[in-house]
Amino acid sequence: VTELFHMASLIDSATYRSFEVYAVVCGFYLALALAFRLLFATIYRLVFVAT
Amino acid sequence: MFRQFGFNELLMLLGGLKWTVGLTVLAFAGSFVLGLLLLMLRVSRLRALRYAASGWIQIVQGTPLLGLLFVAFFALPLFGWDVSRWVAATFALSVYGSAFLADIWRGAVAAVPSGQWEASAALGLTRWRQLRLVVLPQALAIAIPPTVGFLVQLIKNTSLASAIGVVELSREAQLVNGATFAPFLVYGCVCALYFVLCYPLTAWSRMLEAWLAR
Numbered sequence: 001v002t003e004l005f006h007m008a009s010l011i012d013s014a015t016y017r018s019f020e021v022y023a024v025v026c027g028f029y030l031a032l033a034l035a036f037r038l039l040f041a042t043i044y045r046l047v048f049v050a051t
Numbered sequence: 052m053f054r055q056f057g058f059n060e061l062l063m064l065l066g067g068l069k070w071t072v073g074l075t076v077l078a079f080a081g082s083f084v085l086g087l088l089l090l091m092l093r094v095s096r097l098r099a100l101r102y103a104a105s106g107w108i109q110i111v112q113g114t115p116l117l118g119l120l121f122v123a124f125f126a127l128p129l130f131g132w133d134v135s136r137w138v139a140a141t142f143a144l145s146v147y148g149s150a151f152l153a154d155i156w157r158g159a160v161a162a163v164p165s166g167q168w169e170a171s172a173a174l175g176l177t178r179w180r181q182l183r184l185v186v187l188p189q190a191l192a193i194a195i196p197p198t199v200g201f202l203v204q205l206i207k208n209t210s211l212a213s214a215i216g217v218v219e220l221s222r223e224a225q226l227v228n229g230a231t232f233a234p235f236l237v238y239g240c241v242c243a244l245y246f247v248l249c250y251p252l253t254a255w256s257r258m259l260e261a262w263l264a265r
Contacts, residue, residue: 005117019129022121026114033113 004028056233061240067223068244074209074219077141079202082148089153094160096178104153111150117211119143124215140212148205155201159194160186192263199256203249210245220244 008025012018054060092104111119123143127134134142163186171185213222224241228234 005115008121019122019125022118022125026118026122029115029118030110030113034109037113 053232054230056227056231056236060227060231060237063227064220064223064237064240064244067218067220068248070218070223071206071209071220072248074137074140074144074212074217075202075206078144078148078205078209081141081145082152082205085145085149086152086156089149090156090160093153093157094182108150108154111146112154116143116147116208117214119147120211120215136212136215136217140209140215140217144205144209144212147208148201151201151204152198155197156190156194159190159197162193163189196256196260196263199252199259203252203256206249206252207245 004025008021012021015021089104089108092100093108095101095104120140120143123146124136124139127139127142160182167185167189168181171181176184209219210221212219213225216222218226220241224237228237231237
């Protein structure tokens, strides 16, 4: 499956900059996780917290 | 001609299982120590320490374990610390586990009624002794079932260490599969072995929960 980690291993084998590639991939995942956290926190505030 | 999947192949898988157990024990020990340290920071009275700990937990929980494994495997040598696959895997799994255990335990500490903190403060105990003598013993009972539950997850997650070439059960399965070309049989056996390892722990965790809720 050509998801993020597969692409990472392709780039890794092309460039041999393993640490940089996987650090950037981890950064992507972290950004995604934090973005969703923010999104759901916002939904929670809008829906469940009385203003 | 391919090798037949026979008794010898099963023995190879059992050899891999041994290393899976070893890696789990090392990773759990590391998670335990690091997690305890993170918990101390997380319930500290200093706001900066609390924020630093929860920021760290956010970062670790927001990255996939596979990523942590790769980063540990490739980053530690960059700092001039030439480590084996085993050390890198143990390190990454410990960092990963500590972030989750610290969160589980923080929940357990928070579940102890705040009156317990106040009462022990009224007895003149220092913050550290309040935590150690009054709060932690009560939190321990709450924390044990989810901790055992997390141990089960940790066992299953050690399979990711095969990605950086640690020869545990999953990697051994790839090797055996390469020789026998009987993937259904090989991975069926592997799943059964993981189940045999995890199910008793799950049952024990459920028993503990029932026993503590009595």
